[in-house]
Amino acid sequence: MRELLGRHEDLASARPDEPAVVHAREPHAGTVQTWADLCVRAGEIQEALTDQGVKPHQVCSLVLKDHPDLVPTLLALWRLDCPPVLLDAKWGARMTSSVLAHSTPAFGVTLDDGGTGAPPAVAPLAPGPSDAPSDAVFIGYTSGSTGDPKAIVFTHERLYEGTLGNASASKRLRGGPVRRIARSMRMSGSGVINLHHTWGAVLGATVVVLPELTVSTARDYWARIEAHGIDQTFLVPQLVELVNRFAADRDPGVDAPLCLTGSAPLSPRTQARFQRRFGTPLYNAYGLSETSSAAFFGHRGPDGLAPTASASPSG
Incomplete structure (x- = not known):
């Protein structure tokens, strides 16, 4: 269970100073994150999510973007057993609404865009509980080329x-x-x-x-x-x-x-x-x-x- 989370934590322990992600794309060009950096930042984000009312074992949503906090946020959500429904920022409102209506995430997570280093923001979405599938790492949706987009649960x-x-x-x-x-x-x-x-x-x-x-x-x-x-x-x-x-x-x-x-x-x-x-x-x-x-x-x-x-x- 949670093999991908364990793999990151093992690398942070065995090779803490080796680069895991090198950003050569603006606006984050020059940022280098080691394996240890990813896990330390994940701990900070996990604490911030908990402070904002996130409970374990719930499905959430995550708007994807090129951001140094993306991988640490995934790690933090995995530690909480809160697999995210992955949302493309360039989807139209109709597609996004359809995916959210089908997946019913309990809360949504948005990465900070202001360059302040603030942790991701959390917003409540579904009014009731949204139990997470067992061992889920995230939930993706197909392109819908043969009909409506379909959910796929990716497990660790x-x-x-x-x-x-x-x-x-x-x-x-x-x-x-x-x-x-x-x-x-x-x-x-x-x-x-x-x-x-x-x-x-x-x-x-x-x-x-x-x-x-x-x-x-x-x-x-x-x-x-x-x-x-x-x-x-x-x-x-x-x-x-x-x-x-x-x-x-x-x-x-x-x-x-x-x-x-x-x-x-x-x-x-x-x-x-x-x-x-x-x-x-x-x-x-x-x-x-x-x-x-x-x-x-x-x-x-x-x-x-x-x-x-x-x-x-x-x-």
């Missing part, structure tokens, strides 16, 4: 065990352990957390929050990857297209990171262009929100690149 055990399989696959594909993971997406949902921060905790790797990858930032993508010593990156197909179209060439004298893609269909043409232009494999992973992690990864072909036609199991 399932997410931890699934990510162990992912870590095994990344080590196999890279030929060694991954130590620095780049995050170039905005913080929008469970997938972004799992592919970066959950993966980083299970591996004991540093997550580097790079500037959000857009048309205006894509040119320097590889320069940022090299400057931060990144050895694993995950790009959804839309971001692969941005890198293909706008990024400057990669220095072939610098080892490339393990490049993964997924979360949506990737055309063979897009994959081939990326590999041809940047001279490194782009592995197409496949998974479902319901599986809590990727289930299959691509493999390296005879030419040293990733084929587009087949995949191999993560384990």
